[in-house]
Amino acid sequence: MNKVLMSGNHIIGEAAIRAGCRFYAGYPITPQNELTEYMAENMRNVTGGIFIQSESEIAAINMIAGSSAAGLRVMTSSSSPGISLKQEGISSMAACELPGVIVNIMRGGPGLGNIRPSQGDYFQATRGGGHGDYRTIVLAPASCQELADLTMEGFDLADKYRNPVMILADGMMGQMMEPVIFKKPKPRVYNEKFMLRGAGSGKSKFIHGLILDPIDMEEHNWKLARKYAVISKNETHYEEYKIDDAQMVLVAYGTAARIAKGAIKRLRSHGMQVGLFRPITLWPFPELQLRDLSSKIKQFLVFEMSTGQMLDDVRLALQGYADIQFHGRPGGAVPTPSELANVIAKHYKKND
Amino acid sequence: MLVKTIFSGFGGQGVLMMGISFAHSGMSKGYHVTFLPAYGAEMRGGTANCTVAIADEEIASPVASEPNNLVVMNAPSLFTFQNKITTGGSIFLNSSIVNEEPHRHDVKVFRVPCSDLAQNLGNIRVANTIMMGAFIRVSAVVTPEIYLKSLETIMGSRKKALAELNRKAFMAGFECVNET
Numbered sequence: 172m173n174k175v176l177m178s179g180n181h182i183i184g185e186a187a188i189r190a191g192c193r194f195y196a197g198y199p200i201t202p203q204n205e206l207t208e209y210m211a212e213n214m215r216n217v218t219g220g221i222f223i224q225s226e227s228e229i230a231a232i233n234m235i236a237g238s239s240a241a242g243l244r245v246m247t248s249s250s251s252p253g254i255s256l257k258q259e260g261i262s263s264m265a266a267c268e269l270p271g272v273i274v275n276i277m278r279g280g281p282g283l284g285n286i287r288p289s290q291g292d293y294f295q296a297t298r299g300g301g302h303g304d305y306r307t308i309v310l311a312p313a314s315c316q317e318l319a320d321l322t323m324e325g326f327d328l329a330d331k332y333r334n335p336v337m338i339l340a341d342g343m344m345g346q347m348m349e350p351v352i353f354k355k356p357k358p359r360v361y362n363e364k365f366m367l368r369g370a371g372s373g374k375s376k377f378i379h380g381l382i383l384d385p386i387d388m389e390e391h392n393w394k395l396a397r398k399y400a401v402i403s404k405n406e407t408h409y410e411e412y413k414i415d416d417a418q419m420v421l422v423a424y425g426t427a428a429r430i431a432k433g434a435i436k437r438l439r440s441h442g443m444q445v446g447l448f449r450p451i452t453l454w455p456f457p458e459l460q461l462r463d464l465s466s467k468i469k470q471f472l473v474f475e476m477s478t479g480q481m482l483d484d485v486r487l488a489l490q491g492y493a494d495i496q497f498h499g500r501p502g503g504a505v506p507t508p509s510e511l512a513n514v515i516a517k518h519y520k521k522n523d
Numbered sequence: 524m525l526v527k528t529i530f531s532g533f534g535g536q537g538v539l540m541m542g543i544s545f546a547h548s549g550m551s552k553g554y555h556v557t558f559l560p561a562y563g564a565e566m567r568g569g570t571a572n573c574t575v576a577i578a579d580e581e582i583a584s585p586v587a588s589e590p591n592n593l594v595v596m597n598a599p600s601l602f603t604f605q606n607k608i609t610t611g612g613s614i615f616l617n618s619s620i621v622n623e624e625p626h627r628h629d630v631k632v633f634r635v636p637c638s639d640l641a642q643n644l645g646n647i648r649v650a651n652t653i654m655m656g657a658f659i660r661v662s663a664v665v666t667p668e669i670y671l672k673s674l675e676t677i678m679g680s681r682k683k684a685l686a687e688l689n690r691k692a693f694m695a696g697f698e699c700v701n702e703t
Contacts, residue, residue: 176547176558204563286562347585348543348558350550435585507588 174352177320183274183338184209186322187246188217190356192272194238195229195243196223200253202342203276204478207248209210228253232260232273239269240378242366244326244359249272250342251292252283255302255450262301265395266380271331272322273307274338276345279503287503288341288426294478296339297305297454306399308336308406311424315349321440321451323356326474330361332402339453341476343426343505408451409460413439417446419470419519422461422485424450426505427476433508434515443519454480458488465492472496472518474511476504524579526664527587529648531572532596532617537651540677541594542573544655548665548673551576557585570599570626577664596637596651598623615658617650633661633700640695649692656696667697 172414177185184206187195191474195209195214221238225231228249235245249257254275259334264271270334277292279285296309310321318340325336334405367376382388410428413435414420421433428449428469438445448464471493480503485495498514521523528545532538539560546558559574574587589609595601596617608614608628619638628699635657641650659670671693675686 174549174550176543176556178558233624246562342562343585345558346560347561348546429582430584432581436583505586508584509588 172478174350175316176348176350178205178346178348179315179340180205180276181209182315182318182351183248186319186353186482187272187326188213188220189353190244190323190326191245191359192246192326193217193219194221194235194243195247196225196234196238197247197249198225198228198229198231198253201226201251201374202278202288202345203248203250203274203343206274208431228256229260230310232257233262234268235269235271236260236269236287238268239271240262240367242361242363242453245270245328246272246274246492248276250276250278250286251289251427252279252294254292255393256422258295258301260301262299262303262305263380264335265299265305265307265390267378268333268365269335269378270326270333271335272329272338273335275340277339279501285503286342288476288504288505289501290341290345290427291477291478291480291501293453293475293477294337296337297456297484304452306334306402308332308334308402308455309339310336311339311346311451311453313425313449313451314487315347315351317451318344319351319353323354326359327357329407330359330423332398333365333400339425339430341426342503377380383498403455406452407455407457407460409457410447410449410451412449413447414446414464416444419446419469419472419515420464420468421447421472421474421515422450422481423447423474424453425483427474430506430508430511431474434511437512438515438519439509439518443516445515445519450481456484456488458484460483461488462490462492465489469493470496470518470520472498472515474498476506478499505517525582526577526592526662527574527576527590528592528594528662529572529574529587529590529607530594530596531570531600531604533573534569535647536571536596536597538571539573541655541658542575542652544670545658545665545672546575546577546678547677548577548670551669551673552665554579555582557582559585559643567668569595570603572600572604575699577679591661592605592658594654595621596654601625613661615654617654617663619650633657635696635699637696640699644695646688649688651687651694653677655697656693656698658696659693659698660697660700667693
Protein backbone atom coordinates (compact mmCIF):
# COMPACT_ATOMS: atom_id res chain seq x y z
CA MET A 172 0.00 0.00 0.00
CA ASN A 173 1.18 3.46 -0.89
CA LYS A 174 1.98 6.13 1.61
CA VAL A 175 1.01 9.63 0.47
CA LEU A 176 1.51 13.06 1.98
CA MET A 177 -1.84 14.83 2.25
CA SER A 178 -3.50 17.52 4.32
CA GLY A 179 -6.15 16.55 6.85
CA ASN A 180 -9.05 18.14 4.97
CA HIS A 181 -8.10 16.37 1.73
CA ILE A 182 -7.68 13.08 3.56
CA ILE A 183 -11.24 13.23 4.90
CA GLY A 184 -12.52 13.83 1.37
CA GLU A 185 -10.48 11.01 -0.16
CA ALA A 186 -11.40 8.57 2.61
CA ALA A 187 -15.08 9.44 2.21
CA ILE A 188 -15.05 8.86 -1.54
CA ARG A 189 -13.19 5.58 -1.11
CA ALA A 190 -15.72 4.54 1.52
CA GLY A 191 -18.46 5.00 -1.05
CA CYS A 192 -19.75 8.47 -0.19
CA ARG A 193 -21.64 9.57 -3.30
CA PHE A 194 -23.37 12.70 -2.10
CA TYR A 195 -21.68 15.69 -0.53
CA ALA A 196 -23.22 19.09 0.13
CA GLY A 197 -21.41 21.91 1.87
CA TYR A 198 -20.99 25.62 2.25
CA PRO A 199 -17.55 27.27 2.53
CA ILE A 200 -16.05 28.19 5.90
CA THR A 201 -12.45 28.28 7.10
CA PRO A 202 -10.67 26.12 8.27
CA GLN A 203 -12.46 23.29 6.45
CA ASN A 204 -12.58 24.85 2.97
CA GLU A 205 -10.09 22.44 1.42
CA LEU A 206 -12.47 19.56 2.14
CA THR A 207 -15.33 21.16 0.19
CA GLU A 208 -12.83 22.03 -2.54
CA TYR A 209 -11.57 18.44 -2.67
CA MET A 210 -15.10 17.09 -2.99
CA ALA A 211 -15.88 19.58 -5.76
CA GLU A 212 -12.83 18.39 -7.68
CA ASN A 213 -13.04 14.66 -7.07
CA MET A 214 -16.68 13.69 -6.58
CA ARG A 215 -17.28 14.09 -10.33
CA ASN A 216 -14.60 11.49 -11.07
CA VAL A 217 -16.57 8.64 -9.49
CA THR A 218 -19.67 7.05 -10.95
CA GLY A 219 -22.80 8.53 -9.43
CA GLY A 220 -20.87 11.07 -7.36
CA ILE A 221 -22.78 14.26 -6.61
CA PHE A 222 -21.29 17.47 -5.23
CA ILE A 223 -23.43 20.46 -4.38
CA GLN A 224 -22.24 23.75 -3.01
CA SER A 225 -25.42 24.67 -1.23
CA GLU A 226 -26.79 28.13 -0.56
CA SER A 227 -26.30 27.71 3.18
CA GLU A 228 -25.22 25.26 5.87
CA ILE A 229 -28.87 24.58 6.66
CA ALA A 230 -29.55 23.63 3.07
CA ALA A 231 -26.51 21.32 3.05
CA ILE A 232 -27.60 19.28 6.07
CA ASN A 233 -31.11 18.93 4.70
CA MET A 234 -29.77 17.88 1.30
CA ILE A 235 -27.74 15.09 2.87
CA ALA A 236 -30.75 14.04 4.96
CA GLY A 237 -32.76 13.69 1.76
CA SER A 238 -30.04 11.82 -0.08
CA SER A 239 -29.54 9.55 2.90
CA ALA A 240 -33.25 8.72 2.88
CA ALA A 241 -32.84 7.86 -0.80
CA GLY A 242 -30.12 5.38 0.19
CA LEU A 243 -26.84 7.13 -0.64
CA ARG A 244 -23.78 7.36 1.56
CA VAL A 245 -23.70 11.06 2.45
CA MET A 246 -21.45 13.64 4.05
CA THR A 247 -21.40 17.33 4.87
CA SER A 248 -18.76 19.40 6.59
CA SER A 249 -18.35 22.78 8.21
CA SER A 250 -16.65 24.60 11.06
CA SER A 251 -18.08 25.64 14.40
CA PRO A 252 -20.60 28.42 13.51
CA GLY A 253 -21.71 26.47 10.44
CA ILE A 254 -22.18 23.32 12.53
CA SER A 255 -24.46 25.31 14.86
CA LEU A 256 -26.65 26.07 11.86
CA LYS A 257 -26.87 22.38 11.01
CA GLN A 258 -28.18 21.28 14.39
CA GLU A 259 -31.87 21.19 13.54
CA GLY A 260 -31.04 18.96 10.60
CA ILE A 261 -28.84 16.67 12.69
CA SER A 262 -31.64 16.30 15.24
CA SER A 263 -33.99 15.49 12.40
CA MET A 264 -31.62 12.84 10.99
CA ALA A 265 -31.33 11.25 14.43
CA ALA A 266 -35.13 11.23 14.78
CA CYS A 267 -35.59 9.70 11.32
CA GLU A 268 -32.66 7.32 11.86
CA LEU A 269 -30.84 8.51 8.76
CA PRO A 270 -27.15 7.62 8.48
CA GLY A 271 -24.69 10.34 7.50
CA VAL A 272 -21.29 11.75 8.34
CA ILE A 273 -20.92 15.34 9.55
CA VAL A 274 -17.42 16.79 9.80
CA ASN A 275 -16.71 19.63 12.22
CA ILE A 276 -13.27 21.21 11.81
CA MET A 277 -13.52 23.31 14.96
CA ARG A 278 -12.36 26.90 15.25
CA GLY A 279 -12.09 29.29 18.16
CA GLY A 280 -15.43 30.43 19.58
CA PRO A 281 -18.04 31.31 20.75
CA GLY A 282 -19.80 33.26 18.02
CA LEU A 283 -17.80 33.72 14.85
CA GLY A 284 -14.67 33.51 16.98
CA ASN A 285 -11.54 32.96 14.92
CA ILE A 286 -10.08 30.33 12.61
CA ARG A 287 -7.46 28.93 14.97
CA PRO A 288 -7.57 25.36 16.33
CA SER A 289 -9.82 24.95 19.36
CA GLN A 290 -11.95 22.32 21.11
CA GLY A 291 -14.86 24.43 22.29
CA ASP A 292 -17.54 22.36 20.53
CA TYR A 293 -17.21 19.28 22.75
CA PHE A 294 -20.48 19.87 24.58
CA GLN A 295 -22.36 20.60 21.37
CA ALA A 296 -21.01 17.47 19.69
CA THR A 297 -21.37 14.98 22.55
CA ARG A 298 -24.68 16.16 23.99
CA GLY A 299 -26.55 15.88 20.72
CA GLY A 300 -26.24 19.56 19.85
CA GLY A 301 -29.74 20.06 18.56
CA HIS A 302 -33.06 19.74 20.35
CA GLY A 303 -34.63 16.56 21.64
CA ASP A 304 -33.55 13.31 23.23
CA TYR A 305 -30.88 12.03 20.88
CA ARG A 306 -27.16 11.25 20.50
CA THR A 307 -24.63 11.41 17.71
CA ILE A 308 -21.58 9.16 17.60
CA VAL A 309 -18.54 11.45 17.88
CA LEU A 310 -15.10 10.39 16.62
CA ALA A 311 -12.01 12.41 17.56
CA PRO A 312 -8.95 11.67 15.40
CA ALA A 313 -5.49 12.79 16.54
CA SER A 314 -3.45 12.14 13.40
CA CYS A 315 -3.90 12.26 9.65
CA GLN A 316 -3.87 8.45 9.54
CA GLU A 317 -6.69 8.37 12.06
CA LEU A 318 -8.59 10.95 10.02
CA ALA A 319 -8.56 8.49 7.12
CA ASP A 320 -9.42 5.44 9.23
CA LEU A 321 -12.13 7.09 11.33
CA THR A 322 -13.78 8.72 8.32
CA MET A 323 -14.18 5.28 6.75
CA GLU A 324 -15.33 3.80 10.05
CA GLY A 325 -17.73 6.71 10.49
CA PHE A 326 -19.66 5.66 7.40
CA ASP A 327 -19.84 2.05 8.62
CA LEU A 328 -21.06 3.10 12.07
CA ALA A 329 -23.63 5.47 10.58
CA ASP A 330 -25.08 2.64 8.50
CA LYS A 331 -24.84 0.04 11.24
CA TYR A 332 -26.80 2.12 13.73
CA ARG A 333 -28.69 4.31 11.25
CA ASN A 334 -27.51 7.39 13.06
CA PRO A 335 -25.55 10.56 12.25
CA VAL A 336 -21.84 10.33 13.03
CA MET A 337 -19.70 13.39 13.70
CA ILE A 338 -15.97 13.64 12.99
CA LEU A 339 -14.68 16.22 15.47
CA ALA A 340 -11.28 17.72 14.64
CA ASP A 341 -9.81 21.21 14.64
CA GLY A 342 -8.11 23.62 12.28
CA MET A 343 -4.71 22.13 12.95
CA MET A 344 -5.84 18.63 12.00
CA GLY A 345 -7.52 20.01 8.90
CA GLN A 346 -4.52 22.00 7.68
CA MET A 347 -1.68 19.71 8.71
CA MET A 348 -0.08 17.26 6.29
CA GLU A 349 1.13 13.84 7.38
CA PRO A 350 1.82 10.59 5.53
CA VAL A 351 -1.27 8.44 5.24
CA ILE A 352 -2.17 4.98 3.95
CA PHE A 353 -5.75 4.49 2.80
CA LYS A 354 -6.97 1.08 3.93
CA LYS A 355 -9.37 -0.95 1.88
CA PRO A 356 -12.89 0.08 2.89
CA LYS A 357 -15.32 -2.62 4.02
CA PRO A 358 -18.23 -3.32 1.67
CA ARG A 359 -21.37 -1.42 2.61
CA VAL A 360 -23.96 -3.24 4.69
CA TYR A 361 -27.27 -1.38 4.62
CA ASN A 362 -30.69 -2.89 4.20
CA GLU A 363 -32.54 -1.70 1.13
CA LYS A 364 -35.80 -1.58 3.06
CA PHE A 365 -34.58 1.64 4.70
CA MET A 366 -34.14 3.36 1.35
CA LEU A 367 -36.87 5.45 -0.27
CA ARG A 368 -36.56 4.72 -3.96
CA GLY A 369 -40.15 4.86 -5.16
CA ALA A 370 -42.74 2.28 -4.15
CA GLY A 371 -43.14 0.84 -7.64
CA SER A 372 -45.80 -1.82 -7.34
CA GLY A 373 -45.07 -2.41 -3.65
CA LYS A 374 -46.31 -0.74 -0.48
CA SER A 375 -45.59 2.94 0.20
CA LYS A 376 -42.81 3.65 2.67
CA PHE A 377 -42.47 6.66 4.95
CA ILE A 378 -39.62 8.24 6.90
CA HIS A 379 -40.91 10.92 9.23
CA GLY A 380 -39.93 12.56 12.50
CA LEU A 381 -43.26 14.18 13.30
CA ILE A 382 -45.04 11.84 15.72
CA LEU A 383 -47.97 13.69 17.27
CA ASP A 384 -49.22 10.91 19.53
CA PRO A 385 -47.28 11.17 22.82
CA ILE A 386 -47.32 7.43 23.51
CA ASP A 387 -45.97 6.68 20.04
CA MET A 388 -43.38 9.44 20.45
CA GLU A 389 -42.37 8.05 23.83
CA GLU A 390 -42.00 4.58 22.33
CA HIS A 391 -39.82 6.04 19.54
CA ASN A 392 -37.64 7.84 22.11
CA TRP A 393 -37.17 4.63 24.10
CA LYS A 394 -36.34 2.75 20.93
CA LEU A 395 -33.63 5.32 20.19
CA ALA A 396 -32.43 5.14 23.79
CA ARG A 397 -32.05 1.35 23.54
CA LYS A 398 -30.00 1.85 20.38
CA TYR A 399 -27.77 4.39 22.12
CA ALA A 400 -27.26 1.90 24.97
CA VAL A 401 -26.05 -0.72 22.45
CA ILE A 402 -23.70 1.83 20.86
CA SER A 403 -22.31 2.76 24.28
CA LYS A 404 -21.65 -0.89 25.03
CA ASN A 405 -20.04 -1.84 21.71
CA GLU A 406 -18.41 1.17 20.14
CA THR A 407 -16.22 2.77 22.80
CA HIS A 408 -12.66 3.37 21.63
CA TYR A 409 -9.66 4.88 23.38
CA GLU A 410 -5.86 4.78 23.45
CA GLU A 411 -3.65 4.29 26.47
CA TYR A 412 -0.11 5.67 26.32
CA LYS A 413 2.53 4.84 28.96
CA ILE A 414 -0.17 3.94 31.49
CA ASP A 415 1.45 0.83 33.04
CA ASP A 416 3.74 2.53 35.55
CA ALA A 417 1.98 5.91 35.60
CA GLN A 418 1.46 7.80 38.84
CA MET A 419 -0.53 10.46 37.05
CA VAL A 420 -2.67 10.22 33.94
CA LEU A 421 -3.55 13.00 31.51
CA VAL A 422 -6.89 12.85 29.72
CA ALA A 423 -6.90 14.61 26.35
CA TYR A 424 -8.27 14.07 22.83
CA GLY A 425 -7.41 15.18 19.30
CA THR A 426 -4.72 17.83 18.90
CA ALA A 427 -4.53 18.30 22.68
CA ALA A 428 -3.61 14.62 23.05
CA ARG A 429 -0.63 15.07 20.71
CA ILE A 430 0.62 18.00 22.74
CA ALA A 431 0.09 15.89 25.85
CA LYS A 432 2.29 13.12 24.40
CA GLY A 433 5.05 15.65 23.79
CA ALA A 434 4.75 16.87 27.38
CA ILE A 435 4.83 13.30 28.70
CA LYS A 436 8.08 12.57 26.85
CA ARG A 437 9.67 15.61 28.51
CA LEU A 438 8.35 14.74 31.96
CA ARG A 439 9.49 11.12 31.72
CA SER A 440 13.00 12.27 30.84
CA HIS A 441 12.88 14.04 34.23
CA GLY A 442 11.70 10.90 36.01
CA MET A 443 8.02 11.78 36.32
CA GLN A 444 5.80 8.81 35.57
CA VAL A 445 2.98 10.34 33.58
CA GLY A 446 0.70 8.58 31.08
CA LEU A 447 -2.11 9.50 28.73
CA PHE A 448 -5.69 8.29 28.33
CA ARG A 449 -7.01 9.41 24.97
CA PRO A 450 -10.72 8.95 24.17
CA ILE A 451 -11.13 8.23 20.44
CA THR A 452 -14.92 8.12 20.70
CA LEU A 453 -16.11 11.18 22.63
CA TRP A 454 -19.62 9.81 22.56
CA PRO A 455 -19.83 7.10 23.70
CA PHE A 456 -17.24 8.26 26.23
CA PRO A 457 -14.94 5.47 27.50
CA GLU A 458 -16.32 5.93 30.99
CA LEU A 459 -15.84 2.46 32.45
CA GLN A 460 -12.31 2.10 31.08
CA LEU A 461 -11.33 5.40 32.68
CA ARG A 462 -12.96 4.44 35.99
CA ASP A 463 -11.00 1.16 36.00
CA LEU A 464 -7.76 3.17 35.96
CA SER A 465 -8.76 4.95 39.18
CA SER A 466 -8.34 1.69 41.10
CA LYS A 467 -4.56 2.18 40.91
CA ILE A 468 -4.04 5.77 39.74
CA LYS A 469 -5.21 8.63 41.95
CA GLN A 470 -4.05 11.71 40.03
CA PHE A 471 -5.67 12.80 36.79
CA LEU A 472 -5.20 15.97 34.77
CA VAL A 473 -7.61 16.90 31.99
CA PHE A 474 -6.11 19.00 29.22
CA GLU A 475 -8.33 20.63 26.61
CA MET A 476 -8.17 23.53 24.17
CA SER A 477 -11.31 24.88 25.87
CA THR A 478 -12.28 26.15 29.32
CA GLY A 479 -13.17 22.62 30.43
CA GLN A 480 -15.86 20.55 28.74
CA MET A 481 -14.66 16.95 28.56
CA LEU A 482 -13.70 17.64 32.17
CA ASP A 483 -17.37 17.01 33.05
CA ASP A 484 -17.27 13.55 31.46
CA VAL A 485 -14.04 12.71 33.29
CA ARG A 486 -15.66 13.76 36.59
CA LEU A 487 -18.70 11.61 35.83
CA ALA A 488 -16.45 8.68 34.94
CA LEU A 489 -14.17 8.91 37.98
CA GLN A 490 -17.02 9.61 40.42
CA GLY A 491 -14.71 11.10 43.03
CA TYR A 492 -12.39 8.07 43.17
CA ALA A 493 -9.38 10.18 42.16
CA ASP A 494 -8.16 13.80 42.15
CA ILE A 495 -8.80 15.71 38.93
CA GLN A 496 -6.86 18.80 37.85
CA PHE A 497 -7.52 20.83 34.72
CA HIS A 498 -5.50 22.88 32.25
CA GLY A 499 -7.17 24.63 29.32
CA ARG A 500 -6.26 27.01 26.50
CA PRO A 501 -9.43 28.18 24.73
CA GLY A 502 -9.95 30.58 21.85
CA GLY A 503 -7.46 29.18 19.37
CA ALA A 504 -4.30 29.39 21.47
CA VAL A 505 -2.26 26.22 20.95
CA PRO A 506 -0.04 25.50 23.94
CA THR A 507 3.40 23.96 23.51
CA PRO A 508 4.40 20.63 25.04
CA SER A 509 6.87 22.47 27.31
CA GLU A 510 4.15 24.78 28.66
CA LEU A 511 1.94 21.80 29.42
CA ALA A 512 4.86 19.91 30.98
CA ASN A 513 5.43 22.83 33.39
CA VAL A 514 1.78 22.78 34.43
CA ILE A 515 1.81 19.03 34.98
CA ALA A 516 5.06 19.16 36.96
CA LYS A 517 3.43 21.58 39.40
CA HIS A 518 0.56 19.18 40.07
CA TYR A 519 2.60 15.97 40.02
CA LYS A 520 3.01 14.41 43.44
CA LYS A 521 5.35 11.51 43.81
CA ASN A 522 3.79 8.49 45.50
CA ASP A 523 5.81 6.88 48.25
CA MET B 524 16.05 12.34 16.29
CA LEU B 525 13.57 15.21 15.90
CA VAL B 526 14.27 18.11 13.53
CA LYS B 527 11.87 21.02 13.30
CA THR B 528 12.24 23.65 10.59
CA ILE B 529 10.35 26.85 9.85
CA PHE B 530 10.30 28.01 6.21
CA SER B 531 9.25 31.63 5.83
CA GLY B 532 9.06 34.44 3.28
CA PHE B 533 6.66 36.42 1.09
CA GLY B 534 3.61 34.74 -0.39
CA GLY B 535 4.68 33.69 -3.89
CA GLN B 536 8.28 32.80 -3.06
CA GLY B 537 7.44 29.11 -2.91
CA VAL B 538 7.76 28.86 0.84
CA LEU B 539 5.04 26.22 1.23
CA MET B 540 6.53 24.24 -1.66
CA MET B 541 9.86 24.16 0.21
CA GLY B 542 8.11 22.72 3.24
CA ILE B 543 6.01 20.19 1.35
CA SER B 544 8.93 18.90 -0.69
CA PHE B 545 11.12 18.59 2.41
CA ALA B 546 8.36 16.78 4.31
CA HIS B 547 7.81 14.48 1.32
CA SER B 548 11.49 13.59 1.17
CA GLY B 549 11.46 12.80 4.89
CA MET B 550 8.51 10.50 4.32
CA SER B 551 10.34 8.82 1.42
CA LYS B 552 13.23 8.08 3.73
CA GLY B 553 10.82 6.39 6.13
CA TYR B 554 10.67 9.04 8.82
CA HIS B 555 7.62 10.35 10.62
CA VAL B 556 6.80 13.80 9.26
CA THR B 557 4.33 16.63 9.82
CA PHE B 558 3.80 19.71 7.67
CA LEU B 559 1.86 22.59 9.18
CA PRO B 560 1.16 25.69 7.05
CA ALA B 561 0.34 29.03 8.60
CA TYR B 562 -3.14 29.76 7.36
CA GLY B 563 -5.52 32.57 7.95
CA ALA B 564 -6.65 35.93 6.71
CA GLU B 565 -3.34 36.66 5.01
CA MET B 566 -2.91 39.61 2.65
CA ARG B 567 -1.52 39.44 -0.86
CA GLY B 568 2.15 40.25 -0.61
CA GLY B 569 1.98 39.25 3.04
CA THR B 570 4.11 36.69 4.78
CA ALA B 571 3.86 32.94 4.35
CA ASN B 572 5.37 30.30 6.57
CA CYS B 573 5.18 26.63 7.37
CA THR B 574 6.66 24.24 9.90
CA VAL B 575 8.05 20.80 9.07
CA ALA B 576 8.89 18.23 11.72
CA ILE B 577 10.88 15.10 10.82
CA ALA B 578 11.58 12.41 13.40
CA ASP B 579 12.41 8.74 13.76
CA GLU B 580 9.50 8.32 16.21
CA GLU B 581 5.91 9.53 16.50
CA ILE B 582 5.76 13.35 16.36
CA ALA B 583 3.80 14.84 19.23
CA SER B 584 3.26 18.47 18.32
CA PRO B 585 3.51 19.72 14.73
CA VAL B 586 4.17 23.21 16.10
CA ALA B 587 7.76 24.32 16.61
CA SER B 588 8.22 26.43 19.72
CA GLU B 589 12.01 26.05 19.43
CA PRO B 590 12.84 25.09 15.84
CA ASN B 591 16.27 23.70 14.96
CA ASN B 592 16.34 25.46 11.60
CA LEU B 593 14.91 28.66 10.23
CA VAL B 594 14.82 29.32 6.49
CA VAL B 595 14.27 33.00 5.78
CA MET B 596 13.42 34.26 2.30
CA ASN B 597 12.66 37.88 3.29
CA ALA B 598 13.56 40.35 6.05
CA PRO B 599 10.21 40.46 7.95
CA SER B 600 10.44 36.70 8.51
CA LEU B 601 13.85 37.11 10.11
CA PHE B 602 12.43 39.52 12.68
CA THR B 603 9.38 37.33 13.29
CA PHE B 604 11.17 34.06 13.90
CA GLN B 605 14.81 34.55 14.87
CA ASN B 606 14.09 34.63 18.61
CA LYS B 607 12.48 31.18 18.46
CA ILE B 608 15.44 29.15 17.20
CA THR B 609 17.03 26.78 19.64
CA THR B 610 20.60 27.49 20.75
CA GLY B 611 23.02 25.90 18.30
CA GLY B 612 20.40 25.93 15.54
CA SER B 613 20.78 27.32 12.02
CA ILE B 614 19.45 30.27 10.08
CA PHE B 615 19.42 30.15 6.28
CA LEU B 616 19.23 33.65 4.85
CA ASN B 617 18.28 34.74 1.36
CA SER B 618 21.15 37.19 1.36
CA SER B 619 20.09 38.71 -2.00
CA ILE B 620 17.15 40.33 -0.27
CA VAL B 621 17.85 40.24 3.46
CA ASN B 622 20.46 42.89 4.24
CA GLU B 623 19.80 42.87 7.98
CA GLU B 624 21.99 40.80 10.27
CA PRO B 625 20.45 38.32 12.73
CA HIS B 626 20.95 39.52 16.31
CA ARG B 627 21.39 35.95 17.53
CA HIS B 628 25.01 34.92 18.12
CA ASP B 629 24.32 31.43 19.49
CA VAL B 630 23.19 30.05 16.13
CA LYS B 631 24.91 29.31 12.83
CA VAL B 632 24.05 31.58 9.91
CA PHE B 633 24.23 30.47 6.28
CA ARG B 634 23.92 33.20 3.67
CA VAL B 635 22.63 32.06 0.29
CA PRO B 636 22.21 34.71 -2.43
CA CYS B 637 19.41 32.63 -3.90
CA SER B 638 17.49 35.41 -5.68
CA ASP B 639 20.69 36.47 -7.50
CA LEU B 640 21.62 32.89 -8.34
CA ALA B 641 18.09 32.31 -9.62
CA GLN B 642 18.34 35.33 -11.89
CA ASN B 643 21.64 34.00 -13.22
CA LEU B 644 19.82 30.80 -14.10
CA GLY B 645 17.24 32.89 -15.91
CA ASN B 646 14.22 32.25 -13.67
CA ILE B 647 13.67 34.08 -10.37
CA ARG B 648 11.10 31.45 -9.40
CA VAL B 649 13.72 28.81 -8.66
CA ALA B 650 15.14 30.84 -5.76
CA ASN B 651 13.40 28.47 -3.36
CA THR B 652 14.97 25.39 -4.96
CA ILE B 653 18.40 27.03 -4.72
CA MET B 654 17.78 27.65 -1.03
CA MET B 655 16.75 24.00 -0.63
CA GLY B 656 20.06 22.94 -2.17
CA ALA B 657 21.92 24.76 0.59
CA PHE B 658 19.46 23.64 3.25
CA ILE B 659 19.53 19.94 2.31
CA ARG B 660 23.34 19.94 2.34
CA VAL B 661 23.69 21.53 5.78
CA SER B 662 20.72 19.91 7.51
CA ALA B 663 21.73 16.46 6.19
CA VAL B 664 18.37 14.92 7.09
CA VAL B 665 17.86 13.47 3.62
CA THR B 666 20.18 12.95 0.68
CA PRO B 667 20.04 15.24 -2.38
CA GLU B 668 18.85 12.28 -4.49
CA ILE B 669 15.87 11.60 -2.24
CA TYR B 670 14.99 15.28 -2.10
CA LEU B 671 15.14 15.81 -5.85
CA LYS B 672 13.02 12.72 -6.44
CA SER B 673 10.40 14.08 -4.02
CA LEU B 674 10.47 17.46 -5.71
CA GLU B 675 9.86 15.82 -9.08
CA THR B 676 7.04 13.71 -7.67
CA ILE B 677 5.31 16.80 -6.32
CA MET B 678 5.88 18.98 -9.40
CA GLY B 679 4.64 16.22 -11.69
CA SER B 680 6.70 14.44 -14.31
CA ARG B 681 5.18 16.16 -17.34
CA LYS B 682 7.44 19.18 -17.31
CA LYS B 683 10.84 17.74 -18.17
CA ALA B 684 12.43 21.16 -18.72
CA LEU B 685 11.28 22.33 -15.31
CA ALA B 686 12.76 19.27 -13.61
CA GLU B 687 16.07 19.96 -15.32
CA LEU B 688 16.02 23.61 -14.24
CA ASN B 689 15.19 22.64 -10.66
CA ARG B 690 18.07 20.18 -10.64
CA LYS B 691 20.46 22.89 -11.80
CA ALA B 692 19.08 25.34 -9.26
CA PHE B 693 19.39 22.79 -6.47
CA MET B 694 23.06 22.14 -7.32
CA ALA B 695 23.78 25.89 -7.41
CA GLY B 696 22.54 26.18 -3.82
CA PHE B 697 24.19 22.93 -2.78
CA GLU B 698 27.59 24.17 -3.93
CA CYS B 699 27.44 27.58 -2.33
CA VAL B 700 27.59 26.37 1.30
CA ASN B 701 29.88 24.24 3.43
CA GLU B 702 28.47 21.73 5.90
CA THR B 703 30.18 23.35 8.84
